[in-house]
Amino acid sequence: MMHTGCTVLLGFLLASAANAENPLQNDPHAADVGRGVFRIYCSPCHGIRGQGARGPDLTQAISGSGKSDDDLFRIVSEGSPGTEMPGFTGPLDEENRWRTVSYLRSIAGQRPAPLAGNPAAGRDLYWGKAGCAACHRINSKGGRQGPDLSRIGSARSASYLRESVLTPSADITPGYNAIVVVQKDGKKITGVERGYDNFTAQLMDSKEEFHSFDKAAVASMKLESRSLMPDTYGKLLSASELDNLLAYLSSLGRPEAGK
Amino acid sequence: MKLLALSAIPILLIAADVTTQRLATSQDDPASWLMYGKNYGAWRFSSLKQMDTGNIARLTPQWIFQAAGAAPIEATPLVFDGLMFFTGSANHAYALDLATGKALWHYGRPVPKGVQGCCGSVNRGFAALGGKLFKVNFEAKLVALDSKNGEPLWETTVDDFNAGFSTTAAPLVVKNQVIVGIAGAEFGTRGFIDSYDADTGKRLWRFHTVPAPGEPGGDTWTNDAWKRGGGSTWITGSYDPELNLIYWGTGNPGPDMNGDVRPGDNLYTCSMVALDADTGQLKWHYQFTPHDVHDWDATEDPVLVDLTIGGKKVKALIQANRNGFAYALDRTNGKVLIAKPYTKVTWTSGMDKTGRPVIVPGQEPSEQGTVSCPGLGGGHNWQPTSYSPLTGLFYFGTTDGCQIYYKTGQQYVKGLWYQLSTTEPVPKSTGAGSVIAIDPSTGETKWRFETVGTPSGGMLTTAGGLLFTGDRHGFFIAFDARTGKPLWKFQAGGPIVGGPVSYSFQGKQYVAVAAGSSVIAFAIPAK
Structure with missing residues (x-):
């Protein structure tokens, strides 16, 4: 942390930091290595080429969004609050997060066309x-x-x-598969998964009531890879x-x- | 070592040192757990039988130790002389009082900035000799601690973490040597197995798992790819004192997913190597997966058992390999005796007469993605396996399924990720797995307990006819080792990843396991 008595200078420094550019922007290998990092850490949600899956299409979402390299770095580092995007400060050191930003810049294309609907x-x-x-x-x-x-x-x-x-x-968003339990008296209960392991199941039914079952005490229980929607x-x-x-x-x- | 044990009358425990003789006969010392695999053959079988299939339902936690900041614990604890010694992630280690689970000392070293590893700063445990404990720190260092108080006695650098090296495996003590494996094949490193003097930390020999040009096997590499050839050795090996051979599995070639830059078989990656214990000279090798492009390390436990195969007695080495096959090799010469898939396999149609896998074309990673089985983590990953001489069966967890493998191009930069792509799940597939028991003399699966998701924990068998393991949902489970029927379970509150151990203390059998960042000891209470 820098200490200075000059408020103007401090304000300038903070503003510069907020608009920081990628320190690796002149590194010819940064995007190349960043692609490797992206494929390991980011592709599970954003797709192997960043074209989106459960996570947004990054080839379109970045360009024109007004996000600076520093903004992207902060999202990669700290995640995006309110979404499933986690922060990667733990598994990725600072340089690898910047390399990821370099790769994101390299694949960023045009901003998506506005949606047709109202x-x-x-x-x-x-x-x-x-x-x-x-x-x-x-x-x-x-x-x-x-x-x-x-x-x-x-x-x-x-x-x-x-x-x-x-x-x-x-x-299906993780945690929202269907669970179907058939009790020993033949009664069938279906709900959204709240827990499912080798021995027990917990679900929420359509009335938003919770049920917990021991596998040994029911006729069958099954987690089904389908949505109840x-x-x-x-x-x-x-x-x-x-x-x-x-x-x-x-x-x-x-x-x-x-x- | 002296320890006052809690009881009505304080008991003074006078500890004997862990001698080489004690290590050589560790299977005959069921009260203790003296090395990573329990014995030099890596059986993970306890001769204790107070707990058995008839009374295991009464198994109860006795204490829980919370090791803050040390999750996930992948270690197999050591137990001797009234104490339990275990390591956590991020260079933490503890000695616990067996009576209470209280920490008597703690060792910790900050992980330096810039250390990289594929899978976190995990650690899989201690080795012991004399009054010393040996562990690796994540930054590719080997340290010797005073087992009385955890004070470092010596510390030596195994290799340069700035070049991508790291260390995670429990060392193996053989005679007066500390044998150490290395990690880092995802960062363009060249793997090795090292021996260090237990008294001084001085390096005695190094066996490079990737030969240089001109050395035997060097012609299985092209150009200078060998310099970045991988072949990590990140799981502890085993040792046959009679043959004086150390057995150690080697990891994937580098880069993982793109073999175009390294034409050839890429010896000695994805192999079992047998080394002269005194010199580190290679006696034989067997390559399970020539020119691997699926990240199928062969680092899984090399378990040494004497089997009867086809009516003939053989000194065997058995392994649940990541490539989907269970193997039995002749451990005197490396010849393949048994190679049988235990899960779905699409990369090979089987072994030829020489024991070399016949490759199915079109299974290699591609820019567009190639579905291949098993997946990146393999049919069985690193988690400890167990062999029970009581049942004659070999136990391990399996991951059953396939993945889409991608490759890409990338220039090598020192110390940086050099994996050249990764995998995606096959759409609509769900993680599936099982705990299985196979007959190692035939490769036949004797029973299979299908699990929700893939198994995560190591295996322990006991003379009470039990198999212990844990799962990713936090259940610690006891099975009937003969039938695979679950007999008892306990929700431990965190994923169980490492290997359970069994020992006795003040005449009572215990079983202990790490769950999340805790270590839990269980026993059957007196009626």
Whole structure:
């Protein structure tokens, strides 16, 4: 920590730090090595080429976002609060985090085209006809059976969200698989996983009540790689309604959403 | 060593040193656990039988020690003379009072800035000789501690962590030598096995697992790829005193996923090497996976057992290899006796007459991604295995499944990641695994306990007919070793990764295991 009596100088230094450029920007190997780091630590969520999966498409999300290298470094280091993006200060030293930033800059292409839909109309659909709030929460309102969507627009690409709405079981957020338990009296209980191991299962049913089971005390219990969300939204919603809903979901958690 | 043990009348324990004779006969000392694999053959079998299949349901925790800042604990604790010695991650180590689980001393050294490793600053335990304990620190250093108080007696640099080297394995004491393995094949290093003088820390010999040009095996590399050839030795080997051979498994060639820059078989990576214990000279080798491109290290425990195969008695070395095969080798010469898959395998159609795997084309990583089985972590990873002479079975955890393997290009830069890509899960696949028991003389699976997710813990068998292991969900489990039926379990509150141990203290059998950042000791209470 630098100590100085000159407030003006300190302010300048802080401003410079906030807009710090990548110290490895002239290193010819930085992006190359950063790609190796990315493939190990980042590709599980962002895809092997950064084109997005559970995490956003970074080839599109960075350009035009106004994020400086320092912003990207901070996200890589500390994660993105409110999303599943963790910080990598532990596993990656400072140089490797900067190399990751170098690689991200090297793959950043054009900013994605604005979505066709109308977010305001999508909001009405979400809270009305589509019934999404029965299972999902946004800013502390709604159900708990599905993932909280308060910041889903900053955590998922639009194409991923489209797939999630139309084919909910295509890729399931960890912790939201279905558990089906058949008790010894034949009674079947289905719910969202809260825990599942070699000997026990914990689930939340559609009334948001918790159940805990001992494998030895039931007829069967199974974790199923499927979502409990209906897969009928392709039929329930028209193409334009779907665009509106996706425009609303994509706006959640984005700073420009309020504009 | 002197220790006042808690009891109605304080007892003065007079400890004897851990001598080479005591190490050589460690299987006959069931009260103690003197080395990583219990005995030189790495059986992890305890002759204690107070706990058995009939009374194990009453097993109860006796104490829990919380080692703050030391998770995950991957170590196998050592136990002797009233104390338990174990190591945590980030260069922590402890001596615990067996009566109470209280720490009597703690050793700690900050990990220097810039040390890199593939998988965290983990550590797998101590070795012991005389009044000394030996451990590696993450920054590629070997230290000798005074077992009375944890004070360092000497410290020696194994290699340069700035070049990508690190150390995680428990050392192996052979005669007056401390044998040490190295990690770092993901960083363009050249692997080795080292011997150090137990009294002084002076290096006695080094066996390079990647030969230089002109040396035997050097022609299995092209250009200067050998300089970055990998072949780490990050799991403790075993030792046959009669043959005077040290057996040690070697890791993947570097770079892991792209073999284009290293045409050839890439000896002695993904191999078992047998070294003269006095000189480190190579006596024989067997390469399980020539020119590996799937990161299938062959570092898994080399377990030494005498088997009858095809009616013939053989001195065997058995191993659950990461490439999906269970092997039995003749440990006098390295010939393959048994090679049988224990999980789904797509990279080979089997072994030819010489024991060399016949490669299936098109299974290597690609820019577009190639589905291959087993996955990157292999069918079985590093976690300790166990052989029970009571059942004649060999026990280990398996990961059953495939992954998409990618490769890429990258220029080598000293000390930096040099893996050249990675893997992704196959869509819609879920992690699956099992705890299995195989007959090592045939490779046949005798029982299989399917698990939710992949197994995480090491194995321990006992003369009470029990198999102990733990899982990633925190359950510590006792199985009937003959049938695979779970007989008892305890939710320990943290993933169980290392190897359980059994010992006796004041006439009572205990079993202890690390879970998360804790160590827990269990016993059967008096009725």
